[in-house]
Amino acid sequence: MVRERDLLRWIADRAPVGDDCAVLECAPWGTLLVSTDSVIDGVHLRWDREGPEAFGYKAVARGMSDVAAMGGEPLWAVIAVCLPKGVTEEQAHGVYRGAEGAGCALVGGDTSFGPLAYVAATVFGRAHAKGPVLRSGARPSDGIFVTGPLGGSYESGRHYRFTPRVAEVKRLMDQVDISAMIDLSDGLSTDLLHILEASGAGCRLEAEAIPVNEGATLEGALTDGEDYELLLTAREGDEGLVRIGTITDGEAVLVFSDGREEALRARGWEHEG
């Protein structure tokens, strides 16, 4: 069996995928940002538990979050839907209502009937006039910021009810000089490491500064994933952002107020440190 990591690396080497979205030049109209994502029954959600609207909503909202994470404005979405045999009219309509509810104009689609439910959404938007924000622009002494509290997304159901940070991006692109950005889908530690790797930088992440959702833990904030808040770096933030650390030219470390320092790892930090 193919190893997922090997396969994703093989794919990344072939397609010029720009961070969260494909970046396509359509000058002078602008730069088109395109993201495609699947939500599959039994893999990302359960049809009999979360329901049809959640499938439509989550598929489109994830794509909108990807476009926002590159500093763009999501404009349109198309969805390829597979409905399970025996689906009711109410369930079928629910998928489309959910997709529309994400807040992006649904301009087309394809509907099949098959053995299981899925929604594959493609969201496309336009990059801000400043150009798309990549993961690779973080520079030493930049601040590290998030747009909101993290952790506990699965337990709370936020992972299929989150609001993509489109309005925040609109404000930030005008007010803040963002050097790098990503949406928090894999968890703060993993997604921050994506920025650090792409930028060739390190960080001092301040454990106690990380905003944690009610009911969640610091470890959850670092590793749960699917928060869909934005993680960004900039010389200076604004009042809508929470500063959680600083980019450095050293290692990636998580620092505690008692002076402890741990190596930041994709699965949180080195507990054995």
Place this chain on the structure above:
Amino acid sequence: MVRERDLLRWIADRAPVGDDCAVLECAPWGTLLVSTDSVIDGVHLRWDREGPEAFGYKAVARGMSDVAAMGGEPLWAVIAVCLPKGVTEEQAHGVYRGAEGAGCALVGGDTSFGPLAYVAATVFGRAHAKGPVLRSGARPSDGIFVTGPLGGSYESGRHYRFTPRVAEVKRLMDQVDISAMIDLSDGLSTDLLHILEASGAGCRLEAEAIPVNEGATLEGALTDGEDYELLLTAREGDEGLVRIGTITDGEAVLVFSDGREEALRARGWEHEG
């Protein structure tokens, strides 16, 4: 259970889907044409019979055919792939090789591992400077033309190996004043009725003029579907087109050289006349 036809009508009433593609104005760059399609194991192809490359190829080629059918040039594709558990590296790579082989730049994707194989492809293209060709422009006395022979697509395996008529569209858009166009996915009779309904017109379709693939029958040419040749109407064609009838302001009829006339129906014609 929801009836497919009712559901598709309900969807069509909600989204402003323009014929085969969504039509999105990105002036002054041009008009963006977007098509999304699924190819699902056990529904459109079989993973264990046609193989992974066929999934990638067919999904992208269908979208390219949709863009061509609106007079556009396919530029980019993204694919959302679900690989079945236990997939080998060779199979996984095959999906992407097949998608690339369709001849459109693969610019992004999303890969999941789930209970069955599917590829949902979204193809983006740009309409010709003359503007997108719709289904609704056919006018009485226009000729009806096809780009090649029809029928027997399933038996021959052409339904997953066809070449989207991109080069033909490029030539035709420069040389012919096309009034309406569609790609032949549902079969000549059904797809011609789509044009007639959208245009508020009728036709005289000449049975013996319809080019039929070797091994296929006239009935197959009218109803098999998935030929992915283009069906178009125009005042005059060119040497690369086969004229098969004429648009009228009367009924849709299939005429035979012995003088018989039958009503054209989605499933071929009225055998009981």
